[in-house]
Amino acid sequence: MIVTLTANPALDRTITLEAPLRPGDVQAAVSAREDAGGKGINVSRVVAAAGVDTIAVLPLADDDPFDAALRASGVVARRVPIAGHVRENVTITDPAGVTTKLNLPGVALGEADVAAIVDTVVAASEGARWLVLAGSLPPGAGDSFYVQVIEAVRDAYGDAAPRIAVDASGAALAAVVASGRPDLIKPNDEELAELADVALDDARDLPRTVLDIARRLVPSSVGAALVTLGAHGAVLVDGDGAWTAVPPRIRVASTVGAGDSSLAGYLLAAAEGEGPEERLRRAIRYGAAAASLPGTQAPSPRDLPDGAIAIAGLS
Numbered sequence: 001m002i003v004t005l006t007a008n009p010a011l012d013r014t015i016t017l018e019a020p021l022r023p024g025d026v027q028a029a030v031s032a033r034e035d036a037g038g039k040g041i042n043v044s045r046v047v048a049a050a051g052v053d054t055i056a057v058l059p060l061a062d063d064d065p066f067d068a069a070l071r072a073s074g075v076v077a078r079r080v081p082i083a084g085h086v087r088e089n090v091t092i093t094d095p096a097g098v099t100t101k102l103n104l105p106g107v108a109l110g111e112a113d114v115a116a117i118v119d120t121v122v123a124a125s126e127g128a129r130w131l132v133l134a135g136s137l138p139p140g141a142g143d144s145f146y147v148q149v150i151e152a153v154r155d156a157y158g159d160a161a162p163r164i165a166v167d168a169s170g171a172a173l174a175a176v177v178a179s180g181r182p183d184l185i186k187p188n189d190e191e192l193a194e195l196a197d198v199a200l201d202d203a204r205d206l207p208r209t210v211l212d213i214a215r216r217l218v219p220s221s222v223g224a225a226l227v228t229l230g231a232h233g234a235v236l237v238d239g240d241g242a243w244t245a246v247p248p249r250i251r252v253a254s255t256v257g258a259g260d261s262s263l264a265g266y267l268l269a270a271a272e273g274e275g276p277e278e279r280l281r282r283a284i285r286y287g288a289a290a291a292s293l294p295g296t297q298a299p300s301p302r303d304l305p306d307g308a309i310a311i312a313g314l315s
């Protein structure tokens with residue numbers, strides 16, 4: 001069982017253009033689609049599509065139209081009732097795969113909402129292998145919200161607690177790294193650089209630079225880091241070693257959710273008892289599959305790209 005928490009879900013509206021976006025112009029759009037999104041929900045959708053049990057925890061008002069999209073996704077969910085409706089995030093994609101994204105802040109949570117979410121995650125995590133804490137925090141949650149969740153789950157289950165994976169950025173990621181001792185973090189290269197307060201602009205060897213930064217955290221504060229690099233693939237660093245791989249060439253439709261799918265691929269391989277190389281390979285394949293699908297569509301095993309993915313060790 002893989003449990004996910006999405007504290008700030010989003011109805012993802014994707015608008016497809018037949019020409020590059022021209023800011024300031026009126027432009028005809030070809031099509032639009034809606035997906036029940038938010039990073040944890042996306043991870044759960046990929047996990048469910050692979051036939052593995054998952055529960056997605058999220059705050060959701062009883063009368064929120066988002067629930068229809070969530071039900072259509074088929075993901076098993078635990079809803080924490082709140083006041084206010086899920087934000088709508090807009091993505092604009094063009095024929096070259098260029099993706100423009102506008103994210104709203106989300107519904108503000110009160111203290112009672114925060115406490116109810118923590119309690120719901122603790123209850124859902126009983127017997128789970130992994131708990132995934134993913135995405136931005138909505139107003140009212142506080143930068144250390146993920147640390148609060150991690151401590152509550154570990155207090156409740158001790159050695160039987162699920163392993164913890166975190167996909168966050170900015171202050172929320174910094175707080176988790178400072179005191180949450182997560183088993184896995186999944187930043188992209190820019191999020192990692194922001195965390196370490198370094199610039200990547202002139203990195204000639206991106207995987208090597210990312211490894212050097214990640215080594216400051218792994219294994220002292222974080223069990224492992226899966227750092228995704230967009231079209232350049234990903235780097236995996238754990239206490240035993242470091243590896244990198246690049247994705248196959250694909251036709252990009254929308255990169256939204258590619259990182260979430262990478263994380264799901266990693267967790268699916270981990271749940272099968274696979275070692276780091278296969279976890280990285282699966283992450284790359286799922287990420288590439290997501291980027292080749294429209295909107296925030298979750299890839300299933302039949303969407304994975306063909307071809308071998310070579311893993312290179314880094315030292």
Ligand SMILES: Nc1ncnc2c1ncn2[C@@H]1O[C@H](COP(=O)(O)OP(=O)(O)OP(=O)(O)O)[C@@H](O)[C@H]1O
Pocket residue numbers: 187188189228229230231232233234247248249250252255256257258259260261262283284285286287288291
């Ligand atoms: N243009 C691309 N071509 C092939 N694979 C891609 C491309 N973009 C992304 N991927 C795959 O998806 C993975 C994750 O991508 P990326 O680093 O962009 O995630 P992210 O920034 O966390 O994205 P998001 O927050 O939208 O989920 C990469 O490691 C790679 O395997």
Ligand SMILES: O=P(O)(O)OC[C@@]1(O)O[C@H](CO)[C@@H](O)[C@@H]1O
Pocket residue numbers: 008010012036037038039042089103134135136137256257258259260296
């Ligand atoms: O504002 P956040 O929580 O950082 O990101 C939200 C979001 O961009 O993340 C997913 C893609 O990773 C989308 O489904 C969703 O719209």
